[in-house]
Amino acid sequence: MKIKVLASSSSGNCYLMQSGGVNFLLDCGIKKNELIAKLAQEKLTIADIDFCLISHEHNDHSALADYLSNFMNVYSCYNSEYVKKIDSNKLLKLGSIRIIPFNVKHGKTENYGYIINDGIDNLLFATDCNLIEYNFSIPFTKIMIECNYIDSLIDMSKEKEIRQVNTHMSLENLKIHLSRMNLDFCKEIYLLHLSDECSDERIMQAQVQSLTHCKTYIALKKGGVK
Numbered sequence: 001m002k003i004k005v006l007a008s009s010s011s012g013n014c015y016l017m018q019s020g021g022v023n024f025l026l027d028c029g030i031k032k033n034e035l036i037a038k039l040a041q042e043k044l045t046i047a048d049i050d051f052c053l054i055s056h057e058h059n060d061h062s063a064l065a066d067y068l069s070n071f072m073n074v075y076s077c078y079n080s081e082y083v084k085k086i087d088s089n090k091l092l093k094l095g096s097i098r099i100i101p102f103n104v105k106h107g108k109t110e111n112y113g114y115i116i117n118d119g120i121d122n123l124l125f126a127t128d129c130n131l132i133e134y135n136f137s138i139p140f141t142k143i144m145i146e147c148n149y150i151d152s153l154i155d156m157s158k159e160k161e162i163r164q165v166n167t168h169m170s171l172e173n174l175k176i177h178l179s180r181m182n183l184d185f186c187k188e189i190y191l192l193h194l195s196d197e198c199s200d201e202r203i204m205q206a207q208v209q210s211l212t213h214c215k216t217y218i219a220l221k222k223g224g225v226k
């Protein structure tokens with residue numbers, strides 16, 4: 001499965017996934033023109049996208065659900081007129097792609113991660129959460145997971161940053177989550193949704209890579225990886 005980061009931050013999230021001629025989006029929290037331009041860079045149009053899968057209803061993840069639902073099925077587990085509702089913990093087969101949604105903790109907002117299997121890769125996608133309780137049985141070959149902030153960079157006198165602690169994944173918490181996963185076959189880890197003020201790309205990348213021995217990429221705010 002090929003992963004192209006189109007946008008990743010609290011200002012907007014969208015990932016283009018490609019597997020054996022199937023193109024799909026994970027989250028669609030960007031502007032329409034931005035999506036069209038970024039797809040064009042990959043020589044694609046909206047018509048080439050087979051489906052979209054959304055983690056949760058926050059605008060930075062779902063802004064284009066309404067628009068995209070005119071062209072393709074947009075799936076998630078929350079209720080919305082633009083979304084085809086799928087069941088958490090239940091296998092969804094879309095052609096060659098198999099998806100298991102699972103609940104993750106994001107404050108009071110309903111939010112879902114996905115295990116996505118295309119017959120070659122077994123990928124974990126989870127963003128905007130500070131707790132993943134799902135018991136993963138199969139090892140992952142690729143992981144896309146939030147790494148929002150570093151504990152020591154949080155200013156607890158700022159209300160916004162306290163909210164961040166309660167709803168997002170810190171580097172320290174991510175390391176605990178990763179240490180519980182079977183990473184024997186993991187080739188790549190993508191760190192998503194970095195905070196503008198409370199993250200440090202260099203420290204996050206170095207610490208995750210040294211813990212996991214997996215090639216670790218930072219998903220950049222405006223697309224691409226480092």
Ligand SMILES: [Zn+2]
Nearest residue numbers: 010058060128
């Ligand atoms: Zn978000």
Ligand SMILES: [Zn+2]
Nearest residue numbers: 056058106128
């Ligand atoms: Zn959110």
